[in-house]
Amino acid sequence: MKKLILSLALVGATTLAFGQKKVIKEAEKGFKSGDYQAALTAIDAAAANPETSGDPATFLLxxxxxTKMFYADSSNTMETxxxxxxxxxxxNKTFEMAGSDKEAGVGADVYEEDMPGVPDNLRPYSIMTLKNLSFDKAISRYNADDAELAYEFFSLAGEIDHTDSTIHYNAGYLANELGKFEDAKKHFGYLLELPNYNKLNTYYFMVQILSTEEKNPEAAFDLVTKAKTEYPNDKVLAEYEIQLLLQLNKMDEAMSQIKDALANDPNNTGLLLRSGYLKEQAGxxxxxxADYKKSVEADPNFFEGNYYTGALMLEMSRKILNELNGLSDAEWEKQSQTLGKQADDYYKQAVPYFTKAVEIKPDNTDIMIILYQVHTRLKNTAEAEALDKKLTELLGAGWQEN
Structure with a gap:
């Protein structure tokens, strides 16, 4: 009787094992024929059965x-x-079940190298195939001007391979454009870990995110300091360093860095502007x-240089007039003509700079209003009337009262 019961048990176990093998074969058949839903139903049944649920090969299939379902879905939506x-x-579950070994067994199958362009039946359909397919879909969406989905597919590919610089640069760039700054930092962070990768553009992006989007100049400055150890002669990093020192109110250090930078690049308009700004702040x-004027000499179309030069001339005129108004009546009589002429001279000198600024940015009504006020003070009637007409066209009648 015991033998009979044992025999029946063995028959049952054999039948069950055979049944599960049949289910797996059904899944393999659907996988090869393109009936992916039937294949998935069959393999889910095998994955849930105690006889096959512990086999990593089941989960690899x-x-x-x-992956084939992912490939076959040409809609390339968030569902894809x-x-x-x-x-x-x-x-990932398969790889863990297989002992997390990329060199042997099912773990090696999970990470088998995929060669894009080979016939479909020769592709391994490994995790690397999934990476390449996701990259292809990302490019497709990017070419269709769908940055949001292009990013999602690049990000998926990047989760598989943290060392692929092309994927992570594209993902970081798109994340930054889309305002996904934490995601951008993640992808750019992977790039900064690569030993032989040119990281300059990555540093630029990261500094901008930290200083501008996250309002964290301290972290941005620390990153620039690190970047300069790798790229000590890069001019952009030098300018970032100066800009951040200014944000951190480290004026002496900023001035020192500007002097060093100008020694190597004396016609750099941005450096000349910052040098002038620091000197202005120091009185x-x-x-x-002189520095503002040099920036315009270096580039006559440098808007900021023209604007800052004109604005400082007006400030210097204002200081003279304040000084004049503070004098006693007797002193005012003595110096009013001299000091008044100096103030007017600064106004006259400011005209070409503000005029050029308006030429560079013809729709900038703020500069136009300043220039109108300068011409009005200097009694340049024709010029003031022309500006009044232009401002009325842009801002409407009664613009002076608004």
Missing amino acids: KAQIE VGLGRKALETY DLEGAL
């Missing part, structure tokens, strides 16, 4: 089926991204004016 993420999750108005 499931991941491969999910979801299919890819399910496949990635299954590959050296003549030195500041």
Whole structure:
């Protein structure tokens, strides 16, 4: 009787094992024939059965089926991204079940190298196939001007391979454009870890995110300091360093860096502007004016240089008039003509700079209003009337009262 019961048990176990093998074969058949839904149903049944649920090969086949479903979905929507993420999750589970070994067994199959362009039946449908397919879909969406989905597919590919610089640069760039700054930092962070990668553009992006978007000049400055150890002669990093020192109110250090930078690049308009700004803040108005003028000499179409030069001339005129108004009546009588002429001279000198600024930015009504006020003070009637007409066209009648 015991033998009979044992025999029946063995028959049952054999039948069950045979049944599960049949289910797996059904999944393999659907995988090869393109009936992916039937294949997925079959492999899910095998994954849930105690006889086959512990075999990493079962889950490898499931991941491969999910990858083919991902590939076959040409809609390339967020649902497609979801299919890819399910496949990635299954590959990761398979790899863990296989002992996390890329060199042997099922673990090696999970990471088998994929060669794009080979016939479909020769592709391994490994996790690397999923990466390449996701990259292709990202490019497709990017070419269709769908930055949001292009980013999602690049990001999926990047989760598979943290060392692919092309994927992570594209993902970081798009994330930054889309305002996904934490995501951008993640992808750019992977690039900064690569030993032989040219990281300059990555540093630029990261500094801008930290200083501008996150309002964290301290962290940005620390990153610039690190970047300069790798790229000590880069002019952009030098300018970032100066800009951040200014934000951090480290004026002496900023001035020192500007002097060093100008020694190597004396016609750099941005450096000349910052040098002038620092001197202006320190009360050296003549030195500041000289630097602002140099920036315009270096580039006559430098808007900021023209504007800052004209604005400082008006400030210097204002200081003279305040000084004049503070004098006693007797002193005012003595110096009013001399000081008044000096103030008017600064107004006259400011005209070409503001005029050029308006030429560079013809719709900038703020500069136009300043220039109108300058011409009015100097009694340049024709010029003032022309500006009044232009401002009325842009701002409407009664613009002076608004």
